[in-house]
Amino acid sequence: MKILAYERIEKPVLDALKAKHDVRFFKNIDTSTDPDFLNWLSKAEGIIGLDLTVNSELLDKAPNLRIVSNVSVGYNNLDIAALSKRNILATNTPGILTDTVADMAFGLILSTARRIPELDHYVKAGSWTESLTEEYYGTDVHHKKLGIIGMGRIGNAIAKRAHHGFDMDILYHSRTRKTDAEEAFNATYCSLNELLAKADFVCLITPLTKETTEMIGLKEFQQMKKSAIFINASRGKTIVEKDLIEALQSGEILAAGLDVFEQEPVEPNNKLLQMPNVVTLPHIGSSTRETELKMSELAAVNLEEGLNGRKPPNLINSVVWDAINQNGY
Ligand SMILES: NC(=O)c1ccc[n+]([C@@H]2O[C@H](COP(=O)([O-])OP(=O)(O)OC[C@H]3O[C@@H](n4cnc5c(N)ncnc54)[C@H](O)[C@@H]3O)[C@@H](O)[C@H]2O)c1
Numbered sequence: 001m002k003i004l005a006y007e008r009i010e011k012p013v014l015d016a017l018k019a020k021h022d023v024r025f026f027k028n029i030d031t032s033t034d035p036d037f038l039n040w041l042s043k044a045e046g047i048i049g050l051d052l053t054v055n056s057e058l059l060d061k062a063p064n065l066r067i068v069s070n071v072s073v074g075y076n077n078l079d080i081a082a083l084s085k086r087n088i089l090a091t092n093t094p095g096i097l098t099d100t101v102a103d104m105a106f107g108l109i110l111s112t113a114r115r116i117p118e119l120d121h122y123v124k125a126g127s128w129t130e131s132l133t134e135e136y137y138g139t140d141v142h143h144k145k146l147g148i149i150g151m152g153r154i155g156n157a158i159a160k161r162a163h164h165g166f167d168m169d170i171l172y173h174s175r176t177r178k179t180d181a182e183e184a185f186n187a188t189y190c191s192l193n194e195l196l197a198k199a200d201f202v203c204l205i206t207p208l209t210k211e212t213t214e215m216i217g218l219k220e221f222q223q224m225k226k227s228a229i230f231i232n233a234s235r236g237k238t239i240v241e242k243d244l245i246e247a248l249q250s251g252e253i254l255a256a257g258l259d260v261f262e263q264e265p266v267e268p269n270n271k272l273l274q275m276p277n278v279v280t281l282p283h284i285g286s287s288t289r290e291t292e293l294k295m296s297e298l299a300a301v302n303l304e305e306g307l308n309g310r311k312p313p314n315l316i317n318s319v320v321w322d323a324i325n326q327n328g329y
Pocket residue numbers: 073074075094095097098101149150151152153154155173174175176205206207208209211212233234235259260283284285286
């Protein structure tokens with residue numbers, strides 16, 4: 001079968017797919033103009049990869065496509081309605097990356113509060129020439145209030161670390177109440193406004209959807225404590241980035257830890273990169289050797305199952321499965 005593989009997929013998994021199928025791998029190309037990509041797209045029955053924008057425009061050029069297998073849990077790059085309209089299966093890789101992303105989010109919490117990258121730079125620059133003064137003190141993490149927006153798989157894993165490891169009080173806001181999290185971590189369900197006003201750390205970990213796009217802007221930053229630390233591990237577009245810059249510049253909040261940006265890779269002249277109270281990462285939530293491999297493997301399983309007429313374990317649009325089973329491909 002003809003497969004279009006798009007950055008990022010781990011080599012052993014790509015090699016295994018190549019051994020069974022006719023696979024072309026694409027990286028760093030303009031997907032609207034690259035002739036090889038467009039030619040392969042016109043023949044492909046399956047797509048596997050990360051972050052390829054799959055919308056009606058692309059699908060119009062992919063008449064043979066039957067499945068799109070995302071190597072990520074977030075699937076805001078996929079137009080699910082457009083895929084479903086064409087009876088194309090869509091899958092993602094939930095669960096296996098949860099702990100890895102939660103570790104990274106906690107890394108942002110700790111490194112921002114304790115100013116670890118900033119002080120690492122201070123030591124390496126040879127500036128540590130006398131006993132440290134108050135201006136370099138950080139903020140405690142333990143026993144503080146952590147507000148989690150989006151109490152799903154990753155939100156729960158962050159809460160687990162915060163509750164059991166750091167004796168933090170957990171506040172959360174989600175679309176629905178999560179009684180399991182309330183029982184396991186003594187978490188308190190709040191309105192968004194209440195969470196923003198009370199939390200010492202505000203951690204955003206929702207999917208990017210119509211509802212969550214620009215969910216946190218200047219009004220929300222102004223509701224936070226002046227000592228609040230804001231963490232974004234979700235997607236760059238869940239916040240208004242220029243409002244975050246304004247909130248940090250005007251002292252509405254103390255600091256921020258960011259794994260995601262409005263534009264990725266982030267533009268070198270982005271003002272956030274010049275702020276010592278902002279810890280920045282290049283979207284590495286799931287990027288450990290172990291987890292990236294598991295994600296590619298799971299995405300390959302989803303792809304194979306779908307192509308072979310079996311229900312993929314991580315099917316997003318089950319409506320397509322129902323339609324296929326009524327009418328056949
Ligand atoms: N930084 C990274 O590298 C990285 C890695 C993995 C996932 N993510 C992001 O994290 C997201 C969450 O992943 P997950 O596995 O925890 O997903 P999940 O579906 O288990 O959890 C998402 C939670 O967000 C809540 N939510 C959705 N819309 C909301 C809204 N409007 N207001 C409040 N809460 C809302 C849902 O109720 C759910 O509890 C992904 O979709 C992805 O965008 C980022």
